[in-house]
Amino acid sequence: MSSDTDETLLELDDISVHYADESAIMEIVPDRVKARFDWEEQPVRAVDGVSLDVGENDVVALVGESGSGKTTLGKAAVGLEEVTDGEVRYRGTDFWELKKDGQIDATSFQQARKALQIVHQDPSAALNPYRTIMATLTDPLKRWYPDLTAVDRRERILSLFEECGLTPPREYEDRYPHELSGGEKQRVTLVRAMLAEPDLILADEPVSALDVSLRVELMDLMITLQQRFETSFLFVTHDLKHARYIAGKTGGRIAVMYLGEIVEIGPAEEVIRNPKHPYTQILKWATLPSHPDDAEKAIQASSPLRKRDIPDPVEPPSGCRFHTRCPKAREVCVDESPEQYSESGDSHKAACFREIPDHQYWQSEHLNEDGEIMIPE
Numbered sequence: 001m002s003s004d005t006d007e008t009l010l011e012l013d014d015i016s017v018h019y020a021d022e023s024a025i026m027e028i029v030p031d032r033v034k035a036r037f038d039w040e041e042q043p044v045r046a047v048d049g050v051s052l053d054v055g056e057n058d059v060v061a062l063v064g065e066s067g068s069g070k071t072t073l074g075k076a077a078v079g080l081e082e083v084t085d086g087e088v089r090y091r092g093t094d095f096w097e098l099k100k101d102g103q104i105d106a107t108s109f110q111q112a113r114k115a116l117q118i119v120h121q122d123p124s125a126a127l128n129p130y131r132t133i134m135a136t137l138t139d140p141l142k143r144w145y146p147d148l149t150a151v152d153r154r155e156r157i158l159s160l161f162e163e164c165g166l167t168p169p170r171e172y173e174d175r176y177p178h179e180l181s182g183g184e185k186q187r188v189t190l191v192r193a194m195l196a197e198p199d200l201i202l203a204d205e206p207v208s209a210l211d212v213s214l215r216v217e218l219m220d221l222m223i224t225l226q227q228r229f230e231t232s233f234l235f236v237t238h239d240l241k242h243a244r245y246i247a248g249k250t251g252g253r254i255a256v257m258y259l260g261e262i263v264e265i266g267p268a269e270e271v272i273r274n275p276k277h278p279y280t281q282i283l284k285w286a287t288l289p290s291h292p293d294d295a296e297k298a299i300q301a302s303s304p305l306r307k308r309d310i311p312d313p314v315e316p317p318s319g320c321r322f323h324t325r326c327p328k329a330r331e332v333c334v335d336e337s338p339e340q341y342s343e344s345g346d347s348h349k350a351a352c353f354r355e356i357p358d359h360q361y362w363q364s365e366h367l368n369e370d371g372e373i374m375i376p377e
Contacts, residue, residue, distance in 0.1 A: 008092075009199055009232055010054040010077060010116075015086030016260075017072050018043035042314045046072040048260035049086070054200065057230040059252025061243035061268070063283065067310065068257040070236050074202045077234055078116035090116070114144050117193040121205040123185035127177040133188055134173035140195055160191045163228075164221060183214040187221070194225060200232040207242060215242070223249050240287045244272050253347075256280045259313060259321045265340075266348030276350035278304075278326045306369055320353075323367070328354065330364040 047069045062070040075081035079095050088095040090112045098109035120126040141153045161169035164187045193201050207215040235246050243254045247268035254271040256264040264277040275281045304327050311317050317324050323333035342349040353361035
């Protein structure tokens with residue numbers, strides 16, 4: 001899944017991130033009991049076989065339910081989570097090879113880390129409560145730009161305060177995090193990310209902790225910074241409206257994730273106006289319209305989801321992972337896993353058999369509410 005920009009900045013090639021299942025019940029089971037019953041812990045498949053390219057000055061909004069793997073994918077992209085399989089390539093070089101002994105020197109790894117920054121979901125947890133804002137922001141400058149004088153560091157920070165709407169800037173340098181509002185704290189974390197002059201910023205649910213009135217304001221600021229400094233963004237959100245806003249305003253793409261996989265990706269307005277995957281269609285249905293009359297109709301309408309819980313990522317469903325909840329699932333969806341498909345190389349792709357006109361899906365039997373084949377009477 002490639003970006004439309006001229007130069008590829010980041011390549012995720014068939015990456016997987018699996019965790020050990022450390023649930024409470026497994027923690028209290030003695031090893032001798034596990035051995036007796038041949039009880040092996042299965043990995044949590046947080047991300048499973050995802051490929052994605054991010055170009056220079058590119059924006060990709062990752063959207064999906066909680067537990068879909070979007071944050072894990074984002075952290076793997078910026079080097080905060082080592083992949084189980086596959087490769088993360090920054091400017092053509094495997095990111096984790098930069099760190100290994102005998103490979104490219106450690107300086108290259110540090111430069112890659114500097115170029116890939118993050119804005120966390122909770123700004124309060126991301127800032128040291130015992131240090132002033134200026135002290136917190138000075139440290140990364142000392143690390144990344146050791147030749148800067150104290151005066152130069154201060155001026156650079158104050159300049160970014162101005163860019164990010166923390167005005168007058170000198171009133172913020174000696175404040176502590178508890179003296180700032182939620183929106184001001186998130187602006188400070190944006191300043192910290194921008195100080196490194198990054199190539200890409202992972203914005204992990206950056207507006208979810210803010211009041212509704214501040215969300216658009218902060219997204220507008222991120223759009224302005226992205227365009228002014230030509231910084232790429234991976235924007236993680238569970239809200240399709242937020243994904244549409246930031247990707248649409250920047251000419252970016254929306255990537256829809258479900259249970260560790262990207263099930264649909266394409267230009268923002270195409271994904272919103274013509275969602276191809278049933279999961280994306282349901283996300284759109286679940287996003288209430290802005291007009292009160294339309295919202296009331298949406299609330300009264302029945303959910304298009306089949307009545308099934310979200311599957312366990314430790315043991316994801318066979319075939320298409322969405323088939324247990326999909327209202328359009330057929331017998332073939334249980335056994336075969338669809339790959340990304342688009343007509344004539346279109347940049348709007350979906351992992352759904354319904355997109356392939358001559359696929360055996362169309363001759364396959366429908367599944368009923370219980371996931372069983374519907375046999376005609």
